[in-house]
Amino acid sequence: MNLKNKLAAMAVMSALGTLCLSVDAQTIRVANQGDALSLDPHSLNESLQLSVDLNVYDALTDRNKDLSLAPSLATSWRQTSPTVWRFELRKNVKFHDGTPFTADDVLFSITRAAGDGSDVKAKVNDIKDVRKVNDYAVDIETKGPFPILPDVLSDLAIMSKKWCEENKAEKPVDRRKGIENTASFKANGTGPFRVRERQPNVRTVFVRNGTYWGKIDGNVQEVIFTPIANPATRVAALVSGEIDVMEPVPVQDIARINASPNAQVVVGPELRTIFLGMDQKRDELLYSSVKGKNPFKDKRVRQAFYQAIDINGIQRTVMRGASRPTALMVGPGINGWTAEQDKRLPYDVDAAKKLLSDAGYPNGFEVTMNCPNDRYVNDAQICQAVAANLARIGVKINLAAETKGTYFPKILRRDTSFYLLGWTPTTYDAHNALDALMRCPDDKTGDGQFNLGSYCNPKLDELIGKIKSSTDKNERMAMIKEAFTIHADDIGHLPLHQQSLAWGVSKKVALTQRADNFMPFKWMSIQAPAKP
Template identity: 30%
Template sequence: MKRIAFLSLALIIALSVVLAGCSKPASKGAAETKGKEKDGQKVLTIARSGDVLGFDVHNHGTTSTESVHVNMFNYLVKKDRDGKFQPDLAVSWENLNPTTWRFKLREGVKFHNGDPFTAADVKYSLERVAKDAKLVEYGNYKQIKEVNIVDDRTVDVITNEAEPVLLSRLSRLGSSMLPSKYIKEKGFDEFLKNPVGTGPYKFSEWIRDDRVTLVKNNDYFGEKGKWDKLVFRSIPEEATRVSELLTGGVDMAVQIPPTDMKRINNLDSTQTLSGPSTRVMMLALRTTSGPTADPRVREAIDLAINKKALISSLFEGDGKETLTPIIPGIFGAKPDLFGKSNYNPERAKQLLKEAGYEKGLTISFTGSVGKSLKDKETSELIAAMLEEVGIKVKLEILESSKFNDKRNAGTTGDMFLVAYSNSMFDAALLYKRLNPDTGYNNPEVTKLLSDAEKNMNPGEREKNYQQVQDILAKERPQIYLLQLGANYGINKRINFTPRIDEITYADEITLK
């Protein structure tokens, strides 16, 4: 009966994909934002899988929110498509000693409200995220001890210890520059309602769970924006995103299901683009209480999951099994853990018996919809696979923002599904979520990560991270499932090349 239940759910998922292709066309109202020009303006409309989490650049950890923020705010340093550091608000930098980095700031930069950008804004921005433990990005910036103002155009960033990846930290989400004078005068709540940055586009409107609208900043210090208006629409349902693209309601849509790509490519006006990503889908398991505190139960969950079936049935074969979150190409990767799986349902049943659950057990499982490609369907299929070995699942599927709230509050139950990308391109980044997500505390792992974080010797750092991966692959506080690809659908009127970091810079998208 359990196998029948599993096959039935797989059939339901397959039918839902087929029915998604029969969705009703987009409404007339949805299509009103599209077109090469509207009222003489160049408008770019992008369909995303979820809404922004807000405009506190330090208090989120999601690529989708950052894809809006990068068009409004600037970092000190940015990375190009090849991963090389380029000037942004800092025009030059040097490492004076292992704990001191000096940055020379760009002149003539103004925030959207007219305030000049100065060293005081750097000090405020970086010290805020480095000192407030309640902020989501605190763990990635607490390495900064203080920022010393040398003059209005020069700052020294002082770290607690040697900091080998500071430039990487300062070129990713969590490091955007905030307007200190504006926030001091108006308060942070007012900033969140009317955010102000230095970027090529400025805030116009946010209709929660519907859209964010930005307009060109004519006073931008760099090359002026290529678009008069940007519209980021929130459309969690995959079928609706595809329908909006096909009917011209949007110019670009993210997270295109593999099953819809042929349909998009069959139209004269639309096409799909695919690229690799650093995003790895994984399960985070509570290690401090409940049945998943037992490593035998965690191993049984891992062995019960047929990753090949997940990839073939939900992703049309577009995915790669993995036993590590650090994919090849990311610093610290251990290639012999990539491209592998531990599927063994009979051994999973034996482990449950050894753990005292011969008659089965029940776990709570939190999943999301619209947070990553096929997240809802993946959660459902995993739940069915676990049922096959005797693990009953209480599955809760939440919309993206509610899922994030629950994850950050630590109330997701025994296990949750998430897909993390690596915006730092360094193993250091992903392990910041290990303890908050799972409660996992292994002194050996803690020491290895601490040593790697301050080690200026790349070879030694790499070995530290590889040792961590070996330990985690055995102890399984997280169960790594697959590396996801990135699929986009676009109107053929635009030029777009996917980035491996999945960030959407509007000015990298042009009209043909």
């Protein structure tokens, strides 16, 4: 073992040792392959960070265990006109520092989320204005009719205006530039848990908020969150009882955990779609052997890549069956998905070679592929398999796999030619994926914020705008279907699969697994041991 690996192993064992010393009957120890990159809930629109941070912060609306919409800091909402929503706010709520929650915090948070450095602009880019009605009511005016606004706001954290101003955290942390502020390391929400300790990439300790306004179903008093990058170390820690919950479970270790006396694997479908994106904007790719032009601007090249990928082979050998190959950028469970459209182009190496040759690349070309190695299930292995597939048609992939801490800032700057990404529509509606991933990017409005390859079709944009404002269900579904057809015909992205959720859970722990892969601590409990 080299010095770097020894130091990493020592850090993990030290963290685990600290866990063991601090554990009591109502402490749950959670491990993930990576850390939340910040405690700033507006700095990165990534599921793990939102999942962690939203144990500390509340939004105006929330999700029940079945993902149905629920009240949170807003007790009710209604439309007062086609473009204005009135949200009645919860009274007698306090931030963790004792400051009362009011309408001023809502106005501040929505403005902050729309501002410079925010990675959650897509959630508020349809908002035209926010007006204070009184201390406990706000009117939110949208740029046009927007019937799913309450759904969109279900994971937009509300921050304390007073605390942010006092701590010079008025703007979000910009992950693209590496700029940090107080909100990166400290948190002051209204949520069911407070942050007691934060050591980035080592551990974060959460404690129950004794003055929480809402109901906490679970009995857990403390949650210790520890990133453990090595899958074997995570599994060993779970099986030995050093941790209580881990995710993701490597698909090859599910049987081992289920055979252990202390733990089991909770498996379920996930709403996240894993896909590949390509730079379709630059006249010359940044990282390619092709000079003077961009092969990804040619649909034939994009289709060649698509048909060269053996998705069933990836499902079988890399994912061990724990994935669902897809032709769409959303999966079952998302409003707008239909089985009729979810049919992939056939895997056909010869057809892919011909397409590449017809496009002027009979011998293929070389391109760098960016990939995380600690964010999605078997992400680096998926990229390795894709690289091997593309080699069969003469495409040489230079694989750049790295930790998400450096990966996300890079691709969010669009400093990439070919990349892997996953997306869960937090509104559980197809418009979210269409607007964030497939719309022409506009940095001013936030449209297409995560369309990192800058795919663009004005006709699709027009449809997305109509889908957003339509209140006729049948008309809306027809437009979603047409939008997906346009995107599929363009080969705008290369959808791969929906991964399955696999959480390793101690048999003494009860929790709720949501299909969006969020992990609310308020639903966790330590169970009494079974009597003999």
